[in-house]
Amino acid sequence: MSDRTDDDEIEESSAPLIEHLAELRTRLIHSAAAFIVGMVICFTVWNPIFNFLTQPICDQLAARNQDCGLILIKLQEGFFVAIRISLLGGFVLAFPYIAFQMWRFVAPGLYKSEKGAFLPFLLASPIMFALGASFAFYIVIPLAFDFFLGFQQPGALTGGGGAEGEAGALAQAGITFQGSVQEYLSLTIKFILAFGLCFQLPVLLTLMGKAGLVSSQGLGEVRKYAVVAILVLAALVTPPDVITQVILFVVVYGLYELSIWLVRRVERDRDARLREEGILDDEDDDFEAEADELLGDDDDK
Numbered sequence: 001m002s003d004r005t006d007d008d009e010i011e012e013s014s015a016p017l018i019e020h021l022a023e024l025r026t027r028l029i030h031s032a033a034a035f036i037v038g039m040v041i042c043f044t045v046w047n048p049i050f051n052f053l054t055q056p057i058c059d060q061l062a063a064r065n066q067d068c069g070l071i072l073i074k075l076q077e078g079f080f081v082a083i084r085i086s087l088l089g090g091f092v093l094a095f096p097y098i099a100f101q102m103w104r105f106v107a108p109g110l111y112k113s114e115k116g117a118f119l120p121f122l123l124a125s126p127i128m129f130a131l132g133a134s135f136a137f138y139i140v141i142p143l144a145f146d147f148f149l150g151f152q153q154p155g156a157l158t159g160g161g162g163a164e165g166e167a168g169a170l171a172q173a174g175i176t177f178q179g180s181v182q183e184y185l186s187l188t189i190k191f192i193l194a195f196g197l198c199f200q201l202p203v204l205l206t207l208m209g210k211a212g213l214v215s216s217q218g219l220g221e222v223r224k225y226a227v228v229a230i231l232v233l234a235a236l237v238t239p240p241d242v243i244t245q246v247i248l249f250v251v252v253y254g255l256y257e258l259s260i261w262l263v264r265r266v267e268r269d270r271d272a273r274l275r276e277e278g279i280l281d282d283e284d285d286d287f288e289a290e291a292d293e294l295l296g297d298d299d300d301k
Contacts, residue, residue, distance in 0.1 A: 023105060024105060027101040027102070027104065027105045028101075030097075030101050031094070031097070031098040031101050031102075034094040034097040034098060035090050035091060035094040035098070036090070037090075037093075037094070038089065038090035038091070038092070038093030038094040039086045039087060039089070039090030040086075040090075041089075041090070041093065042085060042086045042088075042089030042090050042093065043082060043083075043085075043086040046081075046082040046085045046086055046089075049085050049089055050081070050082075050085055050185075053085075053185065053188055054068065054070065054184070056137065056141045056142045056145055056188075057070075057145050057179070057184060059142065060142065060145045060146055060149050061149070061177070064149065064152070066176075066177070069178075070179050070180065070181040070184055071178055071179070071180060071181065072180075072181055073180050073182075074182075077180070077181060077182050078181065080182065081181050081182055081185055084182075084185060084189070085185070088189060095126060096126070099122060099125075099126070102122075103119075103122060106118075117210060118207075121203055121206070121207045124203050125200060125203050128199040128200055128202065128203055129196040129197070129199060129200060130196075131199055132195040132196040132197070132198060132199030132200075133192045133193075133195060133196040135195055135199075135251070136191045136192050136194070136195035136196070137188075137191075137192060139247075140191060140195065140244055140247055140248070141188060141191050143243055143244065143247070144191070144238075144243065144244045147243055147244075149177055151175065152175045152176055152177055153173075153174060153175045154174050190237065191238075191244075194237040194238070194248070195248070195251070198233075198248070198251065198252045198255065199255065201252065201255045201256060201259055202255055202258050202259045202262055205219065205256075205259035205260075205262070205263060206259060206262040206263055206266060208263075209262070209263030209266045209267065210266050210270075214263065215263065215267065216260050216261075216263040216264035216267055219256075219259065219260045219263060220260055223256075226253075226256055227253065230249055230252045230253055230256070231249060233248070233252065234246075234248040234249045234252070
């Protein structure tokens with residue numbers, strides 16, 4: 001009889017898990033379908049999207065009185081470029097619906113207060129990604145291409161003058177940009193994704209601060225290690241030119257400092273709420289004030 005009761009409890013406890021898995025499968029199917037639809041739509045208009053993505057390099061070439069033309073090194077390269085654009089564009093188009101499906105799956109397990117705390121971060125994430133991608137596309141990429149195209153040189157003849165000048169002249173090899181379509185697209189997408197993901201730093205750290213996983217004091221104490229990590233990140237995700245690396249470092253470090261300020265505001269709001277509920281006493285207030293003072297001294301240094 002006891003075994004029968006235990007078996008019933010196991011079966012009853014497994015039912016909600018099966019329901020959650022079934023709901024997760026439904027959400028994933030809907031998300032995959034939205035992604036496929038977005039990919040098909042982008043595949044039908046991949047040429048205008050490609051023309052938009054090549055605008056930075058065309059502007060730089062036009063400023064140098066050069067034709068804007070990229071070459072196909074492999075026969076199948078054009079097809080795979082269209083597929084890559086379709087994948088990226090399909091994900092961008094489907095992301096709002098995918099995020100909605102994620103929210104519908106997670107929201108029933110959250111309290112009302114947790115929903116109100118989590119929803120702003122869900123909305124801020126795509127906005128910050130769009131800001132980072134726009135910053136990369138309209139500011140960083142043109143600067144990077146201007147730097148790289150500066151290494152071109154026109155072909156010419158150099159040597160002595162006079163009647164025998166042409167016979168004794170030396171040919172100077174010309175260096176002209178003839179970029180691969182796939183290589184250009186890979187570099188552009190790399191810039192966009194790198195800056196878009198880096199702009200998620202305030203959202204991620206603020207959410208972790210709201211969950212109590214990090215503190216403003218802790219983030220301030222590891223600032224010097226963060227600087228080193230940001231320098232390594234800038235060297236890895238950007239091409240080997242100083243301009244883009246410095247830009248990425250300045251932007252990400254500024255976002256890190258912004259994250260510390262946002263986490264500090266979250267902590268102050270939480271402390272104010274705890275004081276209203278009578279959970280936080282005066283001793284804890286004095287400790288927090290001392291910690292803020294120490295953190296302020298670190299910021300001054």
